[in-house]
Amino acid sequence: MTIILKKQDYDEILGHALMNLPNEACGLLGGLMDGEVKIVKKIYLLKNVDQSPEHFTLDPKEQFAVIKDIRRGNGVLLGNFHSHPSSPSRPSEEDKRLAFDVELSYLILSLQDKENPVLKSFRIKEAEVSEEEIQVI
Amino acid sequence: MSFSNDQLERYSRHIILKEIGAKGQKKLLNGKVLIIGTGGLGAPAAMYLAAAGVGTIGLVDNDAVDLSNLQRQIIHQTKDVGKPKVISGAETINEMNPDVKVVTYQEWVNASNILDIIRDKDYDFIIDGTDNFPAKFLINDACVLSKKPFSHGGIIRFQGQTMTYLPGNGPCYRCVFLNPPPADAVPTCRQAGVLGVMGGIIGTIQATEALKYILGIGELLNSYLLTFNALTMEFRKVKLPVNTNCKVCSNKATMKELIDYEQAACDMKPSSQA
Numbered sequence: 001m002t003i004i005l006k007k008q009d010y011d012e013i014l015g016h017a018l019m020n021l022p023n024e025a026c027g028l029l030g031g032l033m034d035g036e037v038k039i040v041k042k043i044y045l046l047k048n049v050d051q052s053p054e055h056f057t058l059d060p061k062e063q064f065a066v067i068k069d070i071r072r073g074n075g076v077l078l079g080n081f082h083s084h085p086s087s088p089s090r091p092s093e094e095d096k097r098l099a100f101d102v103e104l105s106y107l108i109l110s111l112q113d114k115e116n117p118v119l120k121s122f123r124i125k126e127a128e129v130s131e132e133e134i135q136v137i
Numbered sequence: 138m139s140f141s142n143d144q145l146e147r148y149s150r151h152i153i154l155k156e157i158g159a160k161g162q163k164k165l166l167n168g169k170v171l172i173i174g175t176g177g178l179g180a181p182a183a184m185y186l187a188a189a190g191v192g193t194i195g196l197v198d199n200d201a202v203d204l205s206n207l208q209r210q211i212i213h214q215t216k217d218v219g220k221p222k223v224i225s226g227a228e229t230i231n232e233m234n235p236d237v238k239v240v241t242y243q244e245w246v247n248a249s250n251i252l253d254i255i256r257d258k259d260y261d262f263i264i265d266g267t268d269n270f271p272a273k274f275l276i277n278d279a280c281v282l283s284k285k286p287f288s289h290g291g292i293i294r295f296q297g298q299t300m301t302y303l304p305g306n307g308p309c310y311r312c313v314f315l316n317p318p319p320a321d322a323v324p325t326c327r328q329a330g331v332l333g334v335m336g337g338i339i340g341t342i343q344a345t346e347a348l349k350y351i352l353g354i355g356e357l358l359n360s361y362l363l364t365f366n367a368l369t370m371e372f373r374k375v376k377l378p379v380n381t382n383c384k385v386c387s388n389k390a391t392m393k394e395l396i397d398y399e400q401a402a403c404d405m406k407p408s409s410q411a
Contacts (some may be wrong), residue, residue, distance in 0.1 A: 002153045004145055037149045041142045135152065137140060137159030 002037050002133045003078070003105055003121050009043045010136045014117055016045040017083035017109050024048055024056040026082040028063070029105070030070035033078060038105060042074045048082075055094065056082045079105030079121070086112055089120040091129055099124035105132060144236065148190055156354045162190060166236060168351040171195040171260040173246055173276055175222040177326070177336030178290045179266030180212035182344040187230040187237045189348055193258055194230060197242040198222040209333035246272060248395035251279040262347045263287035266340065268326055270317035271398035277302065277310035278395050281386045286350055288343040288358070293324070295332050295367040297339035300358050300377065301346045307360035312380035312387075317398050332367055339365065 017025040026048050031041040044066045048056040058080070070077055084092075089110035091099070099106055102125045110118040121132040140148075140159070151157045151165070168191045172179045175198040186194055200222050202213045210222075217225035223241035230239050242254050246267075255263065263285055265276045273289065280287040284304040291298050302309045342363065349355045362375045385392045 004149060004152060006140065006145070008139065032146055034146075034149065037153055039142070039145050039149055041145075135159065137145075137152065 001105070001123070002135060003040065003107075004037060005040045005134055005136050007136055009040060010119065012043060012045065013081055013107075013109060013119070017085075017111060017117075018114070020048065020083070021111065022053045022085055023051050024053060024083050024085060026056040026058055026080065028058070028066050028080050029078045029107070030066070030074040030076070031078045032075040038078045039075075040078060042070070043081075044069070053085050077104070079107060081107035081109060081119075083109045083111055088112055089118040091122055091124060096124055096127045096129065107134070144190075147234075147236075151189070157352060161352045161354075164351055164353075165190045165348065166192040168262075168347075169193040169195070169258050169260045170262050170264060170347045170351075171197065171255060171258075172264045172266055173197045173272070174266035174268065175210070175212060175226040176200075176206065176266060176268065177209045177292060177331065177333075178340040178343060179264065180210045180226070181337045181340035182264050182266060182347070183226055183230060184212055184233065185341055185344040186347060187234050189344075190234065190236050191347070191351070192236065193238050193240065193260075195240040195242065195254070195258060195260060196223045196226045197244065197246055197254060198226075199243055199245045209331065209336045211337070246275060246279075248275065248397045251275060251395065252283060255279060255283055255285060260285065262350050264340075264343045264347060265289045266343070269400055270323070271400045273310060274314075274317055274398060275395060278385050278392065280304075281309050281311075282393075282395070288346045290339045290343045292331055292335040292339050293326055293329050295335070296365065297335045297367075298362055298364045299339050299342050299346075300362045301350075303350075303357060303359040308377050308379045309383060309386040311385050312383040313362065313377055315380075320399055335365075335367060338367070 027046045028044040029040050032039045046062045047059045049059050050057045089108045105121045106124055107121045121134050123130050148162045151162050152159055170186055170191050172183050175196050202217045202220050202222055202225050204218050212229045213225045221243050223243050227239040227241050230237055263280055286303045288301050289310050346357055360377055362377055364373045381387050382389055384390055
């Protein structure tokens with residue numbers, strides 16, 4: 001699977017993550033899934049109700065609003081993203097444990113080195129992690 | 138320039154190719170291809186280039202759509218019979234892809250207008266989709282003199298051929314074929330017939346060359362003549378040498394002006410496209 005993400009959307013995700021430091025930031029991605037391609041058409045910056053540098057929880061009310069918006073013509077829910085303020089871009093044990101949907105992409109933006117943020121995407125199936133390609137264009 | 142959501146979706150199969158990516162797709166959107174002849178070869182070439190998102194496509198043709206064209210000239214439809222081919226072609230492309238700007242030249246190419254047409258939009262690549270030798274030599278000479286790459290294509294009956302000219306990199310059409318054959322020595326498609334798909338096979342190879350040239354990927358058919366026989370299903374790729382005495386592209390070239398060759402009188406009407 002390849003994820004195509006517009007540069008302006010990437011910049012927004014990065015901005016959101018930097019603004020939420022030292023806590024983790026999170027959000028959802030809507031768009032199209034077509035064969036081996038996921039095209040991100042719209043990103044949703046959500047609140048991390050945990051307000052924690054090591055955990056995140058999406059606000060259920062916001063999630064419902066996002067799903068409604070996606071259904072209004074922005075394709076399907078493609079996945080989610082969250083930041084790792086001080087660890088690498090790889091799913092933590094908790095990330096793996098809470099990844100219940102094998103179809104979704106789990107994007108992690110590492111700000112361990114703030115000058116060189118690293119965004120990666122993963123599919124997670126019963127704690128088995130595989131990385132996906134992301135093209136930021 | 139950034140992509141819209143619709144463009145991302147439309148070109149996603151290109152964008153995920155490592156050889157193309159977003160950069161390559163932008164090159165295509167900024168690319169300019171001139172197609173001379175909107176017939177058997179030009180129709181499929183134009184359609185694939187339009188679908189691929191080549192941003193500017195020039196169509197040259199002075200002919201109108203004839204019912205007998207529709208067996209192979211797939212850019213035109215039954216409702217277009219009687220319409221100028223460049224208009225019919227432009228309408229089809231506009232419906233296919235709003236990203237493409239079509240420039241139409243409703244005229245036959247000749248020695249006095251072809252350089253202006255090529256210069257009009259400073260086209261990156263030219264496709265010869267004509268069906269007669271005077272036009273083929275004229276296109277070759279004009280491209281050599283204006284240092285433009287072009288793809289030659291020709292089809293008749295069950296056979297087709299194509300080669301690509303890159304300035305300073307391999308032979309030109311005249312290196313290989315020297316001069317047009319005597320008028321009427323070779324039958325035209327109108328006289329000899331042509332299997333409809335031949336234009337698709339050769340025309341889409343020509344479109345492939347144009348795309349690869351704009352993208353700067355792969356190897357082109359410069360220094361090669363590719364021939365195809367639909368009855369035996371054989372492709373042959375024949376290596377071609379540069380003619381060091383070529384009168385248009387060699388360093389002994391004597392030709393500085395374009396020539397309009399006589400066309401066999403019987404072929405002047407009604408069609409000049411393959």
